[in-house]
Every structure is written in C-alpha cells, then in structure tokens.
Amino acid sequence: MVSKLISRKKIPELVDAMIGDFIVVATTNKNNVPTLTEISSSDEVLFDTELPMISIKKLFHPAKQDLFKFNRTTGVIKSCLEESDIGVEKKIVVFGVRPCDITGNNVLDEIFKEYFRDEFYNTLRERALIIGINCLQPCYENCFCESMNSNDPKSGYDLMLTEIAKDNFIIVPNTDGGKRILRLYPDLFQEPTDEDFEKYVRTLELKKNSFKKDILVEGLPSELEDKFESRAWKKYTKECLFCGSCTFVCPTCYCFNVKDKISIDLKTGIRQREWDSCYYPEFASVAGGHDFRHEKERRFRYRYLHKFIDIPRRYNVEGCVGCGRCITYCPADIDVRDVVEDVRGEM
C-alpha cells in the first residue's frame, strides 16, 4: 500500500519542504479575504479555513491572460505560451484543495481538455499537482456539495489528506505525481498500521452520514426545462443586480471575452482574454448587432439552465458543485438552492 500517515504538526513541515522543490500555492489571507496565492513559508497558510474566494480555476484559466502577439502589417503571430515562464521545469503544487473545487476543476478539464482542447488551459493544468484535503462535514452553512455529488471526487487530484483521528492524517496518492511527492520526503511520513486503515475506512463511513442533501438533482434537467416560463425567474430577476460576482467566484464558470490591444507603434499588438459573465448585457450579442438574450430575465435564467441542464447533458457531469460561493458573495443574497426550489415548486 502506498498510502502514508502524517501527523498534523508535520504538515507545515511538508509545505515548507515542498516550497524548496515546487512553486507552492495555498490559501492565504491576502487582501483580508481567503485567497489562493504562491507562498514562501507555511506561516502564511490558513490551514483550517473555509473555501478561498476564487477557486483553483484561476490558476489554469486566469482572470486575464495574454494569448498571442501579432503584427498588423506582416501578419505574424506569436503565442504567448512560448515566451512566458509557463514552460519552466518547476511544477506547481496546490495545497489544501477541497473536494468541491476538485470536482469543479474536473468540469473545466472536461470542457477545456476533452470537448475542446485549449492549449492555454492545458499547459497550465498539466504543470500542476493538486493536494486535496477531505471534508468530513459541511464546511459552512452555504455548502451543499452532497446534493451535487461533489464531495468525493474520484479523479482530478494527486494526493488526498483525510484526518482519521486526533491529529493524524492518512495521505492517499491518486496519481504517479502524488506518489512522487510521498517519495520525496520520506522522513515526514509514517507507515500506517492496520488500525489506522480501519480508522480511515470508519472515517469515510462517518463522512457519508455527516452530509445531507439540500436539493435533489435527479430529474432536475427535465423539470427545469418544463419551467421555462416560471414566475420565479421574474421574481429573482427583480432582486438581482447583474453584477456577475457569482460567475467569477463559481468554480465551473469558464466564459471569457477576447480583446485586442494595439501598441503605440500601431503595428504590433496583443490579444488577451478575460473572464466574462452571462449576466452582462452584451454577452450574447453577435455580429450584426443581434442580442440573443436582450432581456434581464433571459440572462438570469440562462445561467441556471446552463449549469443544471446544458452541462449535465453535454458533458455528463454536474454543472454546479455546491460550494456555495455564489451564495456567500452575492450582494443581493440570492440563494441558488432557493431559486431552484422555487422554480421547481411552482405548479
């Protein structure tokens, strides 16, 4: 068995050891809000905190990203992947990722890796190793991961830490990359005993009982499809500010806009992409000026339909992972669970 045991007080040592060999990203208190940042010491890490505001998606699909440089007169283009430091050997280790974020990133993997291969996403993604930390109970009141079947991902991480008893963690590798990390620092780990494994199995059993379902997703796509003109959409449209915050903090929202920036010489320029939100007025406008979702209500409804109908049907994964960030960071206190239930409950 390749799983290892690590005590709680050794975990900061593990983080510090990894800083020497990798670029380590973890949740810190930068800007007075939980934020994933590159760290230079384990002192910066918030070990027992709730979710960072922006999920790990920002590491692979940044808020703003340079795509390529172009020359308007010669027509030459040069990908920004070639000249950035993305190609350097050092891998990134993301430490302490929650199961819902791992599942969320699996959705992005599905879209950017399988459905449409996006080189920019994949170059960053392939460079990262993810060390997850298991949630043994719901982390806060807005969490509804159990409803979205997202708190027990089978893939998308390299190592998973699970607290089995007071101050002891079982660390289970899921990929070769994970095994390599375990081999790199043998002094920090112990061999787990049979008793530890029993505890581990028991912990996972207990975990199952600690979560309850807030909403039932079985049959949700077709139910929502039948409630296309529900009054509930109107009700929430009147509360929503259309600021788009929910889409940026969402681990599975991936929409972006592409823009060109011209240099002062008027010949060269750079093409960039940045996050966009389906809540914004011009999101669905096309060449010729037609806007497919010119009414606010349509835009409000669209996001829900995309998450709960389109993504499950097209990619066979849940489009929402139940992390609850959109509830936490909504200035208008709109709760995705209430919206779904209201729409569903309407006759």
Add this chain to the structure above:
Amino acid sequence: MSKPKIGIVGFTGCAGCQLSILDLEDELLDLLSLVDIIDFRMAMSGNKKGPYDILFVEGSIVNTKQEEELKELRTKAKVLVAIGSCACFGGVQAIRNYRNDRVIREAQYGKDADKFPVIKVKPINKVVDVDHYILECPVNKYEFLDFVKYFLIGGKPKLPNLPVCHQCKAKENRCIFLEDNIICMGPIIQAGCDALCPSYGLPCDGCRGSTLEAAYQQQVDLMVKKGASVSDVTRFLLKYNGEDPQVKEFLFKAWMEHDKNLKYGEDDKE
C-alpha cells in the same frame, strides 16, 4: 498621410483630465510622433483654434457664452470626443441642477449673484453632437491613448460595459460592501478603472457613470437594507452622474418618493 491635428480644450471642470493626459509620461513622446497637438492651453503656448481632426473636450457647460463657444468649436472639429465625467455626465457641478441655483449663487457671490447668470449644467452632448465618450474622473489616460490609437487605424474602442464588480473580483479584492457594510456603487457602475477605489478599501463612487441596463432600484433597495438612507444612496449616484439620462430619471423618482422634504430639481425650467 500628414499627422492628424488634435485639440484638447476645457470648459467648467477642474482641468484634471487635461492634467491626466499630460501625466502620460511614458507614452507622450510616442504620442507626439503620431499626432500634432495644435491646441492644448494647459500644456503649451501658440495654440491654434482649429481646424481639428479630433477635438477632446473636458468640462461641462454652465452658461450661454460657453454654449456658443462649444458650438463654434464643433464646426471646426471632424471628430469631437467628450472626456471625463463633467463632459459626459455633468460631473460634480451637476448637483446644482438638483438644487435652487439662486441659493447656491448667493452663498458664493452674495448680493452680486445676479452678475453671474447661469444655465442648468449640461454635459456637452446636450449642446453639440458628440462622437465618442471617454469616462472616469479624471479621464482614464490609457483609454484616451487607446482612442487615439484606434482613430489612427480607423476604428473606435468599445466601452467595456461591465460593472466594477467584474474587475474587483478578478483582482480578488475583499468585498467591502458584503464584509464591511460600506455603501459601494460597484455593481451598477461602468468598469475600466481596474476597480481602483475598492482595491484600496474605498467604496466605488461611481465616477465612470452607470453601466448598460444598470439595476438602480435593486442597488438602492440593497443599500437601504444594509442601513443606508435613500438620500445617502441617491446622493452617491448624483455625485458625478447628475446628468446621466439613465440615472437622472431614476434619481428624480427616488427622491420625490422617499424624501419629500428635500426640494430637489426645484429650478427645473430649462
């Protein structure tokens, strides 16, 4: 092709926009290799009054003399661009439109108030046709530069039409509205400033004007729910955007409904 001739003029305002353009220190020399600045009173002497290929106008119009002057300038300019909040939405001085202007003039000039006749504060598009708007107070110098670049290659930059929350979240700022209960106009104000104020823990003041289809009523209701009064919130909106047509309609209604004691828009005769 000869270099396009550019003018930068100012009406009533703080001249901060003109200063912002001068503040393009790293780009100014490159800019001058692309265009001829023929009229820029703040920066140079020997100014020529047109003809201009692009005329940038700062400030709002507050009296009839300025109106005539602006109309005259319009005839000499191929393209006229409003820069900054005053020229686009009336700016801070547009607050006067919501008050009794006689009281305001008397506070300033005493018995001589009549010697300073004024009209209602107008953004420049109420006097002449405006081809493009560049926002922010003072004007965003990079957007100014972008406009010049796009003009030279034959186009026009697009307004971002995103709220400030977009850039605030992208920068991973703490949400001062949710966490610290500070009134912030971020959700309904046009982005482009890179969420400058919220990045330093200050609320968005709304200097870039409201975003397309802004949700005013929801914004006011929310702020009131958090403990602000309706006049607090509307005052925030009024600060720079008194003559933004979208905001104006809303402000009048909100004030009339919620705060009947305040006689806003008393002098509402054009």
